Each structure stands twice: as structure tokens, then as C-alpha cells.
Amino acid sequence: MDLPEPRQQTAPPGGVQGDATFSLVVLSLTEALSLGGLLGNAAVLWLLSSNVYRNPCSIYLLDVACADLIFLGCHTVAVVSDLLPGQTAIPGFVHASLATLRFFCHLVGLGLLAAVSAEQCLAALLPTWYLCRRPRHLATAVCALSWALGLVLHLLASGACSPPLGEPGRPLCRAAWQAAAVLLGLLSGALGASGLLLLLCVERGPPRPPPGRFPALVLLSVLLSLSCDLPFGVYWLARSLRWRAPHRFSALSLLTAALHRAAKPVVCFCLGSAPGRRRRDPLRLVLQRALGEDAEVRAGGETPRRGLVEEAA
Template identity: 40%
Template sequence: MSLEPESPREEQGFLGLGPPTMAVSPTPQQQEYGNGSATEGRLNESEASGTPGGFHSYDWMDVFSLLVTSLGLLGNGTVLWLLGFRIRRTPYSVYILNLAGADALFLCCSFLISLRRLATCFYYIMYMVVLYLQCMSYTAGLSLLAAISTERCLSALFPLWYRCRRPKHTSAAVCAGLWAQAGVIEVTEFVTRNYLAPRRFCNFLTIYFVCFVLLTCILCVSSLTLLLRVQCSSRRRRPPRLYLLVLLTVLVFLLCGLPWGIEGFINDRFRIELMPDILPHSLACVNSSVNPFIYFFLGKQGHKGRESLRLILQRALGEEQEVGGGMRDIPHTNTQETSSGG
């Protein structure tokens, strides 16, 4: 029996990302194709159906994913370079730096997986490592988005506390904790999936999905609070760019990133495939690719002429101050992660 997964969902496992599972009995297609791989079966099926170039729709979606992930890696790489080496650190730039890292890692894994499905050149163990890293980056990205949205909400609701009482290295500590949490989750999944009883793995899926829903609820509540805040402030003066950055990033995740997690859990827990797996995976790639373009779009908004990417990104991540109940932007170059600003 071939080690190749017989469907995209079996290929990706938990949340579309776990290790491949072995089929108990061959399907009619496998019997027809003999011991060939699932990829060969798809190609033979597409050739038989007369698809131009012998490409199945899954393969065309992989090509699309490769193009999207290439653009996303370019954008996220630019953000990582600017925030890591060219721009002074602020509380929110630390979050954005880690979010860009999570998106870049997710896109790297997606790029490699799409290449593997097109070229079938990866070894089985390397493929599993890439899948688990991809799932870890997805979990870290969701957690970082929730942290960014929550902290932005707290700074808007309790500005005095945020300026005077917020611990100095909160951003770095939270990011380190969230990355560690994502790693522990993936190690736990690997152990329960491969070395414990199936019931234990089902219990793990349930616990993980509860945490997934809780993070999503936190994300939605804090974003809704920010949206109301923007609505109130926009009547007096222009809302800060960072508010809009958080709201747009969360909106893109809810539209493009969230379906991947939900569809993967339903399929892995209940064996119900709501849609072809490649569709939510491609949407998740879009979610991780579009964030840098949101940053640069908001930083460029309202300013004409040619400017450096460093200046545009600084403007997008500029700190805000509450002045007389209103809000205004202050230059990013005058802010740093101090005890008063975090």
C-alpha cells in the first residue's frame, strides 16, 4: 500500500496539517491505479477527463498558492527586515514583527507543501515536520492577532494604565509565551495522535477546538470594541492608523484564515468534508500574504510622493496619544519601548 495520502484532507490531518493517515482498505480509485501514488492517480484521472495539460483542479490551486505565497513571502520578508533591523522597537512593532514571522513561516511551509504536491520530491518524515511547523505557525498567528487586538483595546479603554502601569517588556514576554504555547500544542498533538489511544486524540481535538473558539471570541470582542471606538472618534477627528490596521488584519483573518481551522476540525473530528481542502488552504495563504500590503497601504494613505518603505511602515505603526478625549498620531521616531509606553 502506498504511503501517499488518498485525499488532500488525509494528507494534512488535524486542521489540515497533521501527518498523513493510512487507509484501511483501498478505494476504487486506488484499485484502478494499482499501487501508484495519489498524485499519479489525480494526474491519470485528469488526463482521462481531458483537462488541458493533464492538470487537476487541485494542481491549479497549488499553482495559485505558489504565486500567492511568493508575494506573501516577499511582503513579510520586507516587514521582518525593516522591523528587525531598521526601525526602533515599540510595543506594537514587536507584535507585528512576530506576526510577520508567523505569516512568513506559514507561507514557507505552504510553499514547500505545494511544491511537494506538484513535484512529489519530499521524504515522508520531512513532510510531517513541515506540516507540524505550518500548524504551529497558524496557531501562533491566531494567538498573536488576539493579543494585538486585546492590547489595542485595553490601551483605548484604559489609556492612563497603558501609559503608566504597563510592564516594560510585556510584548516580548507575550510573544515568547504564545510561540511556546503553539509548540507545546503541536508536540501534544503528535504524541496523542501517534502514541495514545484514539479516544485521547479525540479529547485533544475537543480541547484544542475550545481554545480555538475562545481565541476567536476574544479576537471578535476586542475588535468590535475597537470598531465602536473608531466610530466614536471618527466623528471628531481621523481615527489612528493602528486602529484601522488591527481591524483590517482581523477582518482578513476572519474571512480567509478562520475557514481553514474550522473546516479542518470538522473533517478530522467528524469525517465530514464541507469543501475541497485546497480551497481553505489557499484562503489561509491569502490571509498570511495580505498583511504586509495592509501595513504599507495604511502607511502610504494620505501621503503623496515617493517615500521609503521604512518611513511608510513607521507611519502605519505609529503610536497614538489621547488628547482631550480625542486621538492623534505622533511621530514613531520619537517613541520607544520605555516604562511609560511599554
């Protein structure tokens, strides 16, 4: 499904040994972060799916956690062949399928994060208009469109680059990955612009009631994506388009991709935790607080207060 790796120049024995040691260290760190990220995103998915609490924030977070979970599941297996080529027994078509699925989930997660960041900009700039005029099922429609667009691109790239097409399929395969490169650039630009605008709105906008903790979660997620996840997209496009990339950059991009997805659940729970409490709150309550619900546990139950972004009744 993907094009073969470009040939590397012959390296001296010392360089090969150093690259092998570096790959083993990065592989160990990547596998540890991937397993931790699987547990964290699975916990977020379970807490959101088992709770009737729904608002646009939770819908976006549910889909982002699902994309990250699929990515890390594929990443845990495929990264072994990426860092130790020729030393594993994973069939080539299995590795190609997992690798392409990783990029598909990468694009879906990037699109979802750009969408929720743009919505937060609207909520910060025009809060009253946004809450009154916002379509009720906008979050669901945007998430479904992101998954559908990513799936279509995944099928096009897989079909165009599959072996049955042979040599005539090479130009079509390159065109599919060039389209993916354009989409990656557009999503990255939209993500950076919306994140910067949201930061300016929150920090320098007119005074208004506190917007809750979800904008901070979005801003941190944007920063993590641009700093940790973007190198993976660059590496994968360079590999698919047969551009030569340094081995250590490729290895570090795999590590930072796992770090980004393992850190998001940690950031979410840290933002939702209430400092100074003598007892620990339930994880469900911590997650709700991170999504904009300032809930306090009382003897008789919970009293939620609406955040900035709330589904219009």
C-alpha cells in the first residue's frame, strides 16, 4: 500500500552500530508511551461513552480519543518494523496496512482538533450569538465528515498504491499522496491559525465570565500537535513520496507521535483535577470539569455549572 523505502547510502560499521542502539532506545520509549497512551485514551473513551453527559466538547473529545486509540494500536505493532527493518516476522502487507491506517488516523485527529479549535474561537469572539445560532448537531456532523474524508483518502491511497496496479499505478499513487500532503498542510495551517486566534481571544479579549478549562485543554492540544505530531506527518509523506529523510529524524518522529497521544489524556485529567482537595474526585467528575463543567460534589449529589461552550437546548 505504501511505496518502498528509498535506498540508504552505505554507512560505516560504527555508524550502523550507533543507529541500531539509537533505534532500540527509541523503540523502547515509543512502546512504553504507546501502551500508556492506549490505557489513557481507553479510560477517556470508557468514561465518555458510559455517561449520559453530552455536549460539543465531549463529542469532539470522544472522537479524538477514538482516533488516538486506533493510531496507538497500529503504532505499537508497526513501529517495530519501522525501527528494526528486516529483523521482524511481520508480513509486508500487514505492516503496510497498519502504517497507512496510522496516517489516516493522524489526519482525522488533526482535522477534529482544527474543528474544535475553530469552534472555540467562535465561542470566544461571539459567545451569545454562538450559543443561540449554533446548529444543534454541528459537532456530530463535523466528526462524521472528518472520519468520512479520512476514510476516502485512505481507500484511495491504498487502492492506488496496491501491487495489482503495478507500474501504471505509480503516478496515481504519487498523486494520492500529494493530495494527502496538501490536505496535511491545509489542516496544519488551519490548526495553527485557529490556535493563535484562540490564544489571543482568551488572553487579550474583552473581560467576560471565565470560559472554563476546555479552552486551555484545546490550546495545549494544539501546541502538542504542532510540536510533537507534525513531524510524524512530514516523515510519513516523505516516506510515501520516496523522499530521503534522516534515520534519526524518522525515529524521533515516531517517538513524538506516541508522546503526543499519551500526553493528551494526562493533560485532560490534570486540568480537570481540583487543587487543594484532601480526597480524590472520581475520574468521571474530573473529566467533566475539564470539559467545562464546574461541578462540586455535595452530600446530595453534583451541582453543575455550564461552561462557555454548551449544546444549545
